[in-house]
Amino acid sequence: MKKLLVIVLAIGATLLGVALTDRPLPRADLTVLEIADFNTLDPQRMSYLQDFRLAYGIYEGLVRWDNDTFEIDPAIALSWDISDDALVYTFHMTDDARWSNGARVTASDIAYAWQRAMMPDTAADYANLFFAIDGALDYFEFRQNQLDEYSARPASERTSANALSLRNEANERFKEMVGVTVVDDLTLVVRLARPTAYFLDLVAFPPFYPVHRDTVERYVTVDASSGAIRQDHQWTKPGRIVCNGPYIPVHWKFKREMRLARNPQYRDPTLAKSDTITIVPIEEENTAVIAYKTGVVDWHSDVVTDYVPDMLDQKQRGEREDIHVFQAFGTYFWNFNCTPRLSDGRPNPLRDARVRRALALCVNKQAIVDKVKRTGEQVASVLIPPGSIPGYESPAGLGMDVPEAKRLFQEAGWEDRDGNGVPENALGEEFPVIEILMTKLAYHKDVALAVDQMWKSTLGVRSKVVIRETKVYRDNLKRQDYMIARGGWYGDYGDPLTFLDLHRTGDGNNDRGYSNAAYDTLLERADDERDTAKRLVILSEAERMSVEEEFPILPFWHYNYVYMYKPPTDAQGNPNPGGLRGITTHPRLVQYLFELELVKQGDSQ
């Protein structure tokens, strides 16, 4: 018995030891909840919302969006000149921008970061945004060929020294080929491939932010066997990371917390409102709400529990004030497979735009939003959320029109010829059962079941829901191995193209296999159009074509984000201690961490 006691005591002492050495930090001024941990702190590699939100706080680009109006404000660049042909941008940078180690932020830092993004070695998700710059696409392809040729050499020639000289050659070629010129430490000249009305909007986007060259290079190696540059992301860890934004990460434990503190080198100490910010990742949706309710976090940035509708009802009745719904810069839609044949070789009835339009016309979106989704979304009849891009006039889109849908369906050759309720074509073949590809989230299936009823009762079209793991779903989408699949899209920059490129023939994100020469021509015309207003009219026409005639997608609603936080003022407009100040409601929903702060006791308005 004593021996057993020894074992038990030994285990107990170990546990106590672990618990005592692992002390939590004191509470930060502001605690933010994200629903996933950060994927990377490397701005050129980022593509997830939580990563971008962090990047706005710890890095700074040449320019910055005003997140209420989406006008372009100066940041590192105090001013910029645009040439008359709209092709050359000259950025004049401030001389008091500093890295967190005290070094000056220079034009070569920007050029270095942009070169990284343009090299296939970096595997940047947003590499193609840089192709707006003159020579960038050619440079990407040059480097690709260079690496392919190197890999084909005999093994004896693939040495560290040769790989290094390959890289040096690529660095030299960057200066010759790409329209990014470092004139002096504080002047950067950028030459575009063609006039790009939204170029400044892109420059405010994290993949365009600078990184500290020496810090990144310390962890870069050149792989002797492939010649490629291998990025090691160890430089992003607190203690090593050097950044130029109002905050620096001082503590990061995986799936526990990210702690930010003021960057003492940042030139404007008044920009950041809170001294310290902690970001806690909580994946489980119910646990996240409980963390908010028990005061562990001050702002829950993405509430998705299935009792959100009930909480919204409580708000309606005036029983709670801490839940907030804001329209976001994105749209939930279904993808139609637009290719001529299905993956099993059968002809695809959905390749006919009339069939797609007929199916779209039979969907009562309002009923789905009100009765199925129930979280206050705005019904979508277009792809781009109306009002989110200044100066852009959205097309009207189509509402519900069952008689017109029946007419179109008949015109496309589908009618119920044998009276069994299911339409057939002229050859007597029944309209196939439409498979609707979904992932696990509960509401996807509910929406599909509702639409199934609507199609069955109007056109006689039968459908069934197929639920797949996300990886399988993504794979099927990529190979067009589906009939209809759920989809959705969030815009990245303030231009209609961030959405409309989806339907361009051969675009990397065109999961529908959609190809329409007239649509492509419209986008090309817009690319060449120099007059901003006229360009937006052309783009609006392209969107009209896709949502009133062609329907490669069927839009349902514009996405919402549901936040939980205590409002900064009470019903009478007085400051509300503990409330969160600084949240923007502009549909692009870019929240700057440095603008957020909790209302303190005794604060005035």
Place this chain on the structure above:
Amino acid sequence: MTRFVLKRLAQLPLILLVIYTVTFVLAWALPGSAVINDEGRQPPAAVLEAMEAQYDLDDPVAFYFGYLSRVSGAQWVISKFDEDAAAPRYVFDFGPSFRYEDWTVNELLASTLPVSVTLGFGAILIATIVGVASGVIGAVRPNSLLDHATLAVALIGISLPSFVTGTVLLMVFPVLLGIGRVGTWGSAGDFVLPAVTLSLPFAAYIARLTRLGMIDVLHSDYVRTARAKGLPARQVLMKHALKNAFLPVLSYLGPATAFAMTGSFVVEMVFNVPGVGQHFVNAVQNKDLFVIMGVTLVFAGMLVVFNLVVDVLYSWVDPRIEAT
């Protein structure tokens, strides 16, 4: 004894190689691509191809042997002699994570494994204390009200899934009573609720094992002798009876501890515990190959060592059992 331990340790690499091979085949067969984003933007096709080539994702044979050489430390040794060979970051390099790009699998394990091990051990400790105590109480007065009550609680403990007990505990303690927190991890208090949740099924099973064992032993001759010679009831119970009744519990504790350390995915989700259980599920969903293999290998290694420790402990507690 020493020979026994050495023999078992010598088997370890072989066992790991078999597990590595099986895991590799299963992970490779997962549908979808490891480097693609599931939602949102897709990088240019050339970028994806370059990434697949970088990690040998286009060549299963190269991947199998390349990873084997990095994981086993062979690559590290080679890089010491050949300056053109890529030098791995660690001696035993489990590779990068595709999903969490700034972390290596070694770092992920170093940060999450201690949490799960602490939680697992803690849960087993609670389960043993609660389980043995209620088992003894039940055995002393079989079929009494107290006995039925503990049995009923044990039944509930075994039947209820952890996401129910976990959520109920969350609603009662932090939400209603304001005791404890959720969502952060570090102080001793954060550890109690998840450990209790995790311990319930084990406690229930241990209670039943102890109760059965005790009832058996209490009817045996030597216990009757002990009572007949006038020993106090407490001493008979704790010193003579429990010692023998505990042996089945001890042999259950080996696999139970291993299970408590791995099987805490649900508990980790409900209490937002940054443990290793999440990787077992998420890595497979993300097809995060290096995480899948790294986590499996480390755990397999731990289990082998762990079973060995239990075997050694067993023979130490009960000298009649020889470790051979």
